[in-house]
Amino acid sequence: MAVTAVHLDSDAFMVCLAHALSTEREEVMGLLMGETCTYGCVFISVIQYMLYIFILNCYYRLAHELQRPIRVLGWYHSHPHITVWPSHVDVRTQAMYQMLDEGFIGLIFSVFNEEKNTKSNRVQLCCFQSINQSPEGEAPQYLKLEIPVHVVQTHTLGKACLQSLVELPHILSQEEEESYGKTLTIDNLDLLTKIHNSAVYTKSLCRIMDVMSGPLIQTLEAQLERNKTKIIQLQNEKESLLQKLNRKSRSPHSPSKVTSV
Template sequence: MANFGAKHLNNVILSADVYAVCLQHALTTEKEEIMGLLIGEVDDMNVSHITACVILHRSDKQPDRVEISPEQLCTASTAAEQLTHKLKRPMRVLGWYHSHPHITVWPSHVDVRTQSMYQTMDPLFVGLIFSVFQSDKGSVGNQFQLTCFQANSSSERRDVQVIIKNSPLEQYNLQEIAKLPRILAQEEVEKHDEENNECEDLLAELHNEAYKTLNLVHLISKVSRPLYEDLEARLNATNIRIRELEKVKKKLIEALIV
């Protein structure tokens, strides 16, 4: 068992671009939970600085749970090593995130038990939950919430303060969100191919193929296209900001010359 009393996480500083990637991932489906891993570094004050994430390929998709393979954990560790070399800072896997579609943001007993298991390997490991697609009677739209937690020595939830830090969209996080449509498409193909392998009826097989195609088209219209439009809007806003700064720079240079 991990010695939870030896040290604990004081709070979490989550970069805004990682928050955006995780939330975008959580909003891709309201039928099953999604999951990913968080990468960053912990300072001497036991404050976790999360600056990157890895979107995971789900081996099982359920409304109330999500599973990943051990290979996925190795993939995240490899990504952390690559960032260590790229940024010249000691990066490692610091936590995990998953979604709660249509239910409260609070971790279930299964979530706390999973978190406790992770903390046996790293007492500073942390969990984030994004509650999405919730609506109140008087609300005109969906609401989402975020919570950050660890497990204490009694295997109960311990809330951890999370601070979202303004940051630009880093290239490595941009690449991660760009992979999302491909990962979701792979999950759909694997799911329907597995069902067809167990199917001996030709009409049922054709029906499953048509359903797979329909779901892939749905992914393009509901995930890929909005994602592309969002990134294009970000690019346009960035270009406008660059032009504004160039004008300010020009005026400052002219003022110095005078």
């Protein structure tokens, strides 16, 4: 049974897009967590990398916190500098996931595609599943089935999505550290190569700070200031309403209490 529609919360969409825009040299991939309903899937959180123990920890923690049947329902990956449509490898990968869960869906974020006329970058989103078009008994031949996706506005940044967003620079730094660590185990490297590898590692960390950590800190600080301003506005409104209630209660036209004997 194919999924009829996918509803993606805007804060989860933002985390996926931030991950997709973290690099234009290679594709990134992660999993989507959410719950099923009668009209499709509602995704409420994301995790950035496919580590089994980490997925289980996120799954149990999120399901416990929200008291809702949260589970892994999809995967997403990026297509930097290429079309948004899934390749034959993507379609086969999606088909394997659907063997485990027929409601599993795939999201593709096409990023770093420049419009020729406006010279501006265009971001595209595709949601799909795989269907087998081969007759029964023959080798499967999978085709993509595009699924309507609706980005649902959320007025606040959910705790789970905020945690994923904050962890993203750490995950990217950890990947660079692991890659650099592998070079340290290679024997008979000359000094110039070691210096080069160290410089590349340092450059990668600086890029993560410049592209991810810096803008993320600025965004969160701006959101904090907006929240503080909103709190002050609400406190002033509260005080104004309390003063109006007090004036009304002291007004001679206010109804007096009747005591029965």
